[in-house]
Amino acid sequence: MxxxxxxxxANLLKERSGLVLTLDKAYLLESRLMPVARKRGLKGxxxxxxxxxxxxxxxxxxxxxxMTTNExxxxxxxxxxxxxxxxxxxxxxxxxxxxKTLRIWSAASSSGQEPYSIAMxxxxxxxxxxxxxxxxxxxxxxxxxxxxxxxxxxxxFEVQRGLPIMLxxxxxxxxxxxxxxxxxxxxxxxxRELNLLSDLRGLGQFDVVFCRNVLIxxxxxxxxxxxxxxxxxxSEDGVLYLGGAETVLGISDRFRPIPGxxxxxxxxxxxxxxxxx
Amino acid sequence: MKSCLIVxxxxxxxMVARKILQDLDFRCEEAADGQVALDACVKSMPDAILLDxxxxxxxxxxxxxxxxxxxxxxxxxxxxxxxENDIEHIQKAIDAGANEYIMKPFDxxxxxxxxxxxxxx
Ligand SMILES: C[S@@+](CC[C@H](N)C(=O)[O-])C[C@H]1O[C@@H](n2cnc3c(N)ncnc32)[C@H](O)[C@@H]1O
Numbered sequence: 040m041x042x043x044x045x046x047x048x049a050n051l052l053k054e055r056s057g058l059v060l061t062l063d064k065a066y067l068l069e070s071r072l073m074p075v076a077r078k079r080g081l082k083g084x085x086x087x088x089x090x091x092x093x094x095x096x097x098x099x100x101x102x103x104x105x106m107t108t109n110e111x112x113x114x115x116x117x118x119x120x121x122x123x124x125x126x127x128x129x130x131x132x133x134x135x136x137x138x139k140t141l142r143i144w145s146a147a148s149s150s151g152q153e154p155y156s157i158a159m160x161x162x163x164x165x166x167x168x169x170x171x172x173x174x175x176x177x178x179x180x181x182x183x184x185x186x187x188x189x190x191x192x193x194x195x196f197e198v199q200r201g202l203p204i205m206l207x208x209x210x211x212x213x214x215x216x217x218x219x220x221x222x223x224x225x226x227x228x229x230x231r232e233l234n235l236l237s238d239l240r241g242l243g244q245f246d247v248v249f250c251r252n253v254l255i256x257x258x259x260x261x262x263x264x265x266x267x268x269x270x271x272x273x274s275e276d277g278v279l280y281l282g283g284a285e286t287v288l289g290i291s292d293r294f295r296p297i298p299g300x301x302x303x304x305x306x307x308x309x310x311x312x313x314x315x316x
Numbered sequence: 317m318k319s320c321l322i323v324x325x326x327x328x329x330x331m332v333a334r335k336i337l338q339d340l341d342f343r344c345e346e347a348a349d350g351q352v353a354l355d356a357c358v359k360s361m362p363d364a365i366l367l368d369x370x371x372x373x374x375x376x377x378x379x380x381x382x383x384x385x386x387x388x389x390x391x392x393x394x395x396x397x398x399x400e401n402d403i404e405h406i407q408k409a410i411d412a413g414a415n416e417y418i419m420k421p422f423d424x425x426x427x428x429x430x431x432x433x434x435x436x437x
Contacts, residue, residue: 117432195401195419199426203433204417208406 040065043056043087048072048102051091055103056180057236057257057265082251086269093098098313104181108256112200114156115251123247124160126300126314127278131246134276140172144245146235146269150179151188151228152201158227159206163283164245176242178233191220191231216233239268246274251270251302252282259290266291278303283311319343319360323376324368324397329420333366333397338422343385350374350437354382361388364436365425367414369398369405371383377412380382393434397422 040048049060050070060068069084070133076087079098090098114120131141145154154177179185198207198218209220233242234254250269254262269279269294279294281287281302287294294304297314305312320342322333327348334344345362349371353433357364365383369376376396393416396409397433401419409417416430430437 112429117404196426199419199422200429201433204410204414207417208403208410213401213403285434 040069040084040088044085046229047049049089050093052103052106053097053101055233056058057261058103058106058312059256059258059261060106063089068106071097072102075101075105087102090246097147100182104183104248106109107181107184109149109184111252112197113150113152113206114203115201115281116302117201117203119251120156120160120250121166122300122303123157123280124164127247127303127312128167130160130312130315133275135246139170140174141168142174142176142243142245143176143247144242144272145177145228146250147250148179148188148230149184150183150197151177151191151220151230152193152195152197153177153249153251154188154228154230155191157310158224161212161227162224173227176245177228177230178242179230179299180234181230182233185232187229188228189225191225193220235265235269239272242272244274244278245272245279247278248273250279252281252285255282261292267293270294270306273306275306275308276312278312279305293299294300317341317343318363319345320366321345321349321353321356321392322366323347323371323379323419324366325349325371326368329368329397330364333427336427338430339424340431350376350379350382353379354386357383357386357389357392362392364431365392365394366397367394369396369400369409377408378406378416380409380412393436395430396435429431 045065052058052060072084072087075153076083101167136142145159154175158175194217195303200214206237210221276306283302287304293307296308297303297305320337321329322344324330325348331348331433337344345356346355351374367376380394394414395416395418396414397418399420415434418430419428
């Protein structure tokens, strides 16, 4: 790819999804965009870039989606989900006891493992949640991956990464070689297309936000601005979960780490969430 | 260092599993069928057991039932590792006292994820 083509595409991607693509990742651009070109009957990357330069909207969207990394697994990193069940959920049950509503957002939900993990976790606690209204909103920029998430069908490999066998038996059905998630779990999650760089105000207010393994693809200013708009979607005592390689430190002063709890952040302010003493 | 008993009638599978588990810092022993595995457990209970289902002499399910009835046999964390991949088999294994279940083929990522889940890592 010509250097000016590379720069053009890299800028376009950054503007569209926040993705930062450095020159050493040029191979990634080629390997992921070739299938997009082929699907459109274009001869190669050169023609694809021409289409992108014309701002062919479908092509831009397809290219942006093709460049996202969608890797995910159930109960990723285990600990955040244990912590959610053992600390944050009991807190929320108490703090929201009067209105009995709980709203959770999976902000880069990919193929659905994250929101469905939350749904299963809550289903396991159903007794405590009787009479509650719980929303799990799952959003991602990629239409293709959202479609997979909505279907809730996973390969044997996918259901073996992080999903305890007891939950597989309880909440999945084997269909041919694939595993289909139970309709009752699927119904707990609302999937929606959403770009984190866009206006997030239409989402309403959340008590818990999982924004995991997506900020790593952004540069510092984009991270800061996304964290800023995520903060605005959260209730004062809301809790934010980031991925294992992500932090707010040095990026956003809207959040503070919760002592002793890696990857979990509270909003700054007098009413911010803190651990029970 | 934790110990793991690898029970499988395939020498190749035992070798692959041993390689992965040693990298995860496990001391490994091997058994080619359920009876050999039981004898090993009588001598010394491992922390973990990676257990195949279909084996000559004594299969994995029979081994597990006998193990859970032995003194100290409730201690090892047992992870089934088999090509049987239908709900009925999985349910049977759980009822017999399995802690986790891997459907073959497996790789180091799956094995590691499962061992983390049951608290061995
Ligand atoms: C690696 S996955 C993370 C999935 C899940 N949160 C987890 O931790 O396993 C990253 C996801 O972020 C999505 N993504 C990337 N840029 C985005 C943006 N600007 N807005 C919304 N989603 C985005 C990608 O489509 C991809 O599905």
